[in-house]
Amino acid sequence: xxxxxxxxxxxxxxxxxxxxxxxxxxxxxxxxxxxxxxxxxxxxxxxxxxxxxxxxxxxxxxxxxxxxxxxxxxxxxxxxxxxxxxxxxxxxxxxxxxxxxxxxxxxxxxxxxxxxxxxxxxxxxxxxxxxxxxxxxxxxxxxxxxxxxxxxxxxxxxxxxxxxxxxxxxxxxxxxxxxxxxxxxxxxxxxxxxxxxxxxxxxxxxxxxxxxxxxxxxxxxxxxxxxxxxxxxxxxxxxxxxxxxxxxxxxxxxxxxxxxxxxxxxxxxxxxxxxxxxxxxxxxxxxxxxxxxxxxxxxxxxxxxxxxxxxxxxxxxxxxxxxxxxxxxxxxxxxxxxxxxxxxxxxxxxxxxxxxxxxxxxxxxxxxxxxxxxxxxxxxxxxxxxxxxxxxxxxxxxxxxxxxxxxxxxxxxxxxxxxxxxxxxxxxxxxxxx
Ligand code: EPZ
Numbered sequence: 001x002x003x004x005x006x007x008x009x010x011x012x013x014x015x016x017x018x019x020x021x022x023x024x025x026x027x028x029x030x031x032x033x034x035x036x037x038x039x040x041x042x043x044x045x046x047x048x049x050x051x052x053x054x055x056x057x058x059x060x061x062x063x064x065x066x067x068x069x070x071x072x073x074x075x076x077x078x079x080x081x082x083x084x085x086x087x088x089x090x091x092x093x094x095x096x097x098x099x100x101x102x103x104x105x106x107x108x109x110x111x112x113x114x115x116x117x118x119x120x121x122x123x124x125x126x127x128x129x130x131x132x133x134x135x136x137x138x139x140x141x142x143x144x145x146x147x148x149x150x151x152x153x154x155x156x157x158x159x160x161x162x163x164x165x166x167x168x169x170x171x172x173x174x175x176x177x178x179x180x181x182x183x184x185x186x187x188x189x190x191x192x193x194x195x196x197x198x199x200x201x202x203x204x205x206x207x208x209x210x211x212x213x214x215x216x217x218x219x220x221x222x223x224x225x226x227x228x229x230x231x232x233x234x235x236x237x238x239x240x241x242x243x244x245x246x247x248x249x250x251x252x253x254x255x256x257x258x259x260x261x262x263x264x265x266x267x268x269x270x271x272x273x274x275x276x277x278x279x280x281x282x283x284x285x286x287x288x289x290x291x292x293x294x295x296x297x298x299x300x301x302x303x304x305x306x307x308x309x310x311x312x313x314x315x316x317x318x319x320x321x322x323x324x325x326x327x328x329x330x331x332x333x334x335x336x337x338x339x340x341x342x343x344x345x346x347x348x349x350x351x352x353x354x355x356x357x358x359x360x361x362x363x364x365x366x367x368x369x370x371x372x373x374x375x376x377x378x379x380x381x382x383x384x385x386x387x388x389x390x391x392x393x394x395x396x397x398x399x400x401x402x403x404x405x406x407x408x409x410x411x412x413x414x415x416x417x418x419x420x421x422x423x424x425x426x427x428x429x430x431x432x433x434x
Contacts, residue, residue, distance in 0.1 A: 001420045005392040007383030008415035013251035015412045020046045020403045022235040025194035027095035030054045033075045034102035038227025040075045046403040053093045083107035091116040101175030111145045119372035121331035127166045131173035134158035157182030165301040178207040180221040189217045192302040193262045197233045204228045236262040240309040243286045247275045248316045248385040252287035265305040294322030311337045311378035317357045318346035324357040337375035340368040365390040373401040
């Protein structure tokens, strides 16, 4: 069966909502448990498909996992007895490549199925391989698998300069380096909140890491890492999605359990547009009472404007006063949502990595289709803002990264229902991971 979200738009969102744990931290923290010589209890996990796929993958490798509740896992990876992750589910989660970085600390030969195609761009992993190779591993691609061989039985420290700022490569090299022989210096490292979260978890386990959150991370390898109890950070992108929805529906919403400093790029942009933001210790209140101005968005690595919020903000700008410019500098084809919002009346012209958005009076509901995770979230926001009914197909993409997205919006007054429909034969599998 296929699920769709049916949204009756035009209702301003009001009230208070708590943000969940960060998807992009969770999908790295779970493989990081492989490095522990004890038991790890991970809390504040989002209840999303990517987490359940990684849980099943760790179990298939031999880990013992208990689930006391839907937001916690008790994980013992000391029982892992294979280093070949060739299960079909692996290719549906891009972050499965973190298994490579973690398993190399325990096995001489590690194989992980390559992630599948992606709707937002080519997403190479050459920087991951550059780091592993510098540390003494041989990495090849064979039979659709990434195969890493550690000749001397243990990786050694290295000086690694990333040719581009990469969240995945930064985290994966950190995972490989924490038990390597010697010191690894990673230059041009990513600084996203979830990079820092993984580093904090590893340090709690006994890893020697300094500089996480800056351009240069230094890691001194250690022999053993203990088990820990760890609660992951709030989701920066879910927080941003809720902020944009509050503004777009001209509502008044307070989001709790947030880290306001993680939201600075978006908060600053929304205030520039004339939308009201009020920050508390762990809350952000967003309200918009009238029209808001157009803006110029340039997606950049953190602390720049997050590429994952580009698609939701495009929808917000589609009814702003004036002409907006959106430069997507991180991925070469992250505008697939634009065809869908055009069906709702948006007036957007795409020229390579730049979208020119002419603000229109309003959006109108229409049947649309999610092409990837954040495009799907953008369509939900568009449906909440639009006059009339919007039907969103391919909700499975949204469920990969949002914990029951409709429930949070319903708690804020939205009219959304999730319905099951028979699969249609033109179902295209746009994006196999987020
Ligand atoms: C992570 O992807 C996130 N996914 C993405 O979120 C996010 O958009 C991205 O970081 C940027 O913030 C997870 O954390 C699971 P990158 P990742 O490596 O690690 C190029 C979502 O919606 N690059 O930082 O794959 C790459 O092509 C998802 O939650 C190389 O050239 O992103 C891109 O242009 C979508 N070679 C840029 O770097 C490499 O080896 C940034 O990619 C690696 C990356």
